[in-house]
Amino acid sequence: MSEDRPTLDTVAKAAGVSRMTVSNAYNRPDQLSEKTRAHVLAVAEHLGYPGPDPAGRSLRRGRADSVGVLLSEDLSAAFSDPGLVAFLEGIADELSTARQAMLLIPAEVDVDGALVRDAIVDAFITCSVDEAHPSLAAVLSRRLPVVAAGIPRLEGVPGVGIDNTRGGTIVGEHLLGLGHRRFGVVMRSAGRSDASPRTAPRVGLRQRYEGFSRAVEEAGLPASAISVVEVPDSTIAAGRAAVEQLLVLPPRRRPTAVFAVTDALALGVLDAAHAVGLRVPRDLSVVGFDDIAEAARSRPALTTVSQALREQGAQSAILALRQVEGHRVRSVRIDAELVVRDSTGPAA
Amino acid sequence: MSEDRPTLDTVAKAAGVSRMTVSNAYNRPDQLSEKTRAHVLAVAEHLGYPGPDPAGRSLRRGRADSVGVLLSEDLSAAFSDPGLVAFLEGIADELSTARQAMLLIPAEVDVDGALVRDAIVDAFITCSVDEAHPSLAAVLSRRLPVVAAGIPRLEGVPGVGIDNTRGGTIVGEHLLGLGHRRFGVVMRSAGRSDASPRTAPRVGLRQRYEGFSRAVEEAGLPASAISVVEVPDSTIAAGRAAVEQLLVLPPRRRPTAVFAVTDALALGVLDAAHAVGLRVPRDLSVVGFDDIAEAARSRPALTTVSQALREQGAQSAILALRQVEGHRVRSVRIDAELVVRDSTGPAA
DNA sequence: GATCGTTGCTGTATCGTTACAGACTGTATC
DNA sequence: GATACAGTCTGTAACGATACAGCAACGATC
Numbered sequence: 001m002s003e004d005r006p007t008l009d010t011v012a013k014a015a016g017v018s019r020m021t022v023s024n025a026y027n028r029p030d031q032l033s034e035k036t037r038a039h040v041l042a043v044a045e046h047l048g049y050p051g052p053d054p055a056g057r058s059l060r061r062g063r064a065d066s067v068g069v070l071l072s073e074d075l076s077a078a079f080s081d082p083g084l085v086a087f088l089e090g091i092a093d094e095l096s097t098a099r100q101a102m103l104l105i106p107a108e109v110d111v112d113g114a115l116v117r118d119a120i121v122d123a124f125i126t127c128s129v130d131e132a133h134p135s136l137a138a139v140l141s142r143r144l145p146v147v148a149a150g151i152p153r154l155e156g157v158p159g160v161g162i163d164n165t166r167g168g169t170i171v172g173e174h175l176l177g178l179g180h181r182r183f184g185v186v187m188r189s190a191g192r193s194d195a196s197p198r199t200a201p202r203v204g205l206r207q208r209y210e211g212f213s214r215a216v217e218e219a220g221l222p223a224s225a226i227s228v229v230e231v232p233d234s235t236i237a238a239g240r241a242a243v244e245q246l247l248v249l250p251p252r253r254r255p256t257a258v259f260a261v262t263d264a265l266a267l268g269v270l271d272a273a274h275a276v277g278l279r280v281p282r283d284l285s286v287v288g289f290d291d292i293a294e295a296a297r298s299r300p301a302l303t304t305v306s307q308a309l310r311e312q313g314a315q316s317a318i319l320a321l322r323q324v325e326g327h328r329v330r331s332v333r334i335d336a337e338l339v340v341r342d343s344t345g346p347a348a
Numbered sequence: 349m350s351e352d353r354p355t356l357d358t359v360a361k362a363a364g365v366s367r368m369t370v371s372n373a374y375n376r377p378d379q380l381s382e383k384t385r386a387h388v389l390a391v392a393e394h395l396g397y398p399g400p401d402p403a404g405r406s407l408r409r410g411r412a413d414s415v416g417v418l419l420s421e422d423l424s425a426a427f428s429d430p431g432l433v434a435f436l437e438g439i440a441d442e443l444s445t446a447r448q449a450m451l452l453i454p455a456e457v458d459v460d461g462a463l464v465r466d467a468i469v470d471a472f473i474t475c476s477v478d479e480a481h482p483s484l485a486a487v488l489s490r491r492l493p494v495v496a497a498g499i500p501r502l503e504g505v506p507g508v509g510i511d512n513t514r515g516g517t518i519v520g521e522h523l524l525g526l527g528h529r530r531f532g533v534v535m536r537s538a539g540r541s542d543a544s545p546r547t548a549p550r551v552g553l554r555q556r557y558e559g560f561s562r563a564v565e566e567a568g569l570p571a572s573a574i575s576v577v578e579v580p581d582s583t584i585a586a587g588r589a590a591v592e593q594l595l596v597l598p599p600r601r602r603p604t605a606v607f608a609v610t611d612a613l614a615l616g617v618l619d620a621a622h623a624v625g626l627r628v629p630r631d632l633s634v635v636g637f638d639d640i641a642e643a644a645r646s647r648p649a650l651t652t653v654s655q656a657l658r659e660q661g662a663q664s665a666i667l668a669l670r671q672v673e674g675h676r677v678r679s680v681r682i683d684a685e686l687v688v689r690d691s692t693g694p695a696a
Numbered sequence: 697g698a699t700c701g702t703t704g705c706t707g708t709a710t711c712g713t714t715a716c717a718g719a720c721t722g723t724a725t726c
Numbered sequence: 727g728a729t730a731c732a733g734t735c736t737g738t739a740a741c742g743a744t745a746c747a748g749c750a751a752c753g754a755t756c
Binding site for chain 3: 727742750752
């Protein structure tokens, strides 16, 4: 009669059976005769019953069959970062094999942690979320299994990641070995351009830079050997813009090699270099970080640090699921390695 | 004492107040004195109460504050398709402004629709999911608001999409106008390579081809003017492989222009053409479809059909949210337009 | 013919929360 | 001194489902 959505009870009454029987018709076909089941389902169909409500089920069962993924950026920026997408792909792959859904939560928007608090999930994976971010606190206060991917390493929380510092160092060693002595580093600035206080600096990026500068330092070069350009975000456009800033440097400080802390930035650098007539690697060597798919396709193909992002995502998902099943798990460290392609060469 | 997770009741008893007061302490700070609230929260903290359980809340409130996104591919393939990623970005952007989370559901894995049935969401957006796919039936039977993005158009379900047929036609007209008379089409085959019955053909891709061939037909050319190469998926590698098949054609059927039904395929074609020494567009014109970001950066820059994927995603999300608020909405048609860049030129 | 294990179904008790309608203060108003 | 009225807090009744124990009927077993 009414416009009320039908429930198990509605169907049960109409079919002349108990509510449990209707529930079983959906969830445990072996618990009732084929005939009753058919009848119940027919009545349900007739009433327009949409099937057992997942919210009720989840409450009763104490399981959500989904995992929350907390992203440091707002989702829009997240999807335009190929590195992050590869990481998500790894998570998605594992989760879907385990028949779990994946709930994406943008930390940037979720200032008060409301989305995190309302997320109906069995576990969380946090992706490079700043230690101080309120969403992260919200995640921890949920007292669900958590995996911290990328940065930061948290007390008592299993993590998945690479040694970013080491990654930066091997880039430095590679370039030094080729004879370079003046470097540019394209760095994503810690704060967002709008200088909001709830910013989510990518600590890992900073570590890459630190590892790099340590290598340079240990080769006995002065701090002035490195010119840092800060850019607001990790995009190709930002990488392009960075090159301009390097070109205005006085000749004796102008770099012969550029380390961009992400491949997206490095691709922008390649692009701008080509535009102003610099030949890579003859006039300028360029190194990225992440080894996204496009890095291998660029011309020249980009020398970069491979950090098996897909694999990291997969491992994160596995650790999350194992915890849901009640196991204790350990952190996983993934190896980063230099992939030398065509964008680096001997210093001029 | 016990290992039980604390609930509102536990906290209420410990704090010496009613359960409702604890609930209000979290949800309606204005309903109780600052002092009581502080006390309650302190007790909660002390007991390790993780905050009101979202499953209970969602059941009671009848809202999930999240939207399900059903993807035609398994999630892994989804993330490697830049066009789809752009689309997701649009959805994500709108949802996060509306403070909704986003639940990704891979139709490919979800054969029996279990993930769809268990999804705790207020609405669904289906992305290019085949009409016959069981997940789609599961979505419809949930009787929640639905938006069908891309394909197919469903009776009574608002949709968002472009006219793929028309898109194919404008590609045909462009190439005919340049004087081309022999064409190659790189098509994604309907079935998956493993010939599983639960296949999700991308109907839209077929329509692009149909629009294209209609244009060719109407120019008075025979059907043999078009050579179709079918590839298993929409990737750069598949596009590369397709070129080999076109090169083995007898000279009088060898195309002077190739229409690849997605940009990913077209980029592969460009790549392979370069590898075998064909100059684009002098020896071969290439057109893609989607206008993904990389299309503008390829060398030569790709002529393609722009379909404002991000915008489509955003519109889908908006339609979904408006329905959740109880409004009726209409389908939205987005215009597709040809973006002429450097990969097409006059026929040799 | 009493005992047993199956099969098929029912009844009750939660799961953890919030909506809603009071109820009890104490102060302000007439 | 009665009335009104915020400001706080409480009690009860759902929200829609599933776990689990229990019960009736039935053929099989001894």
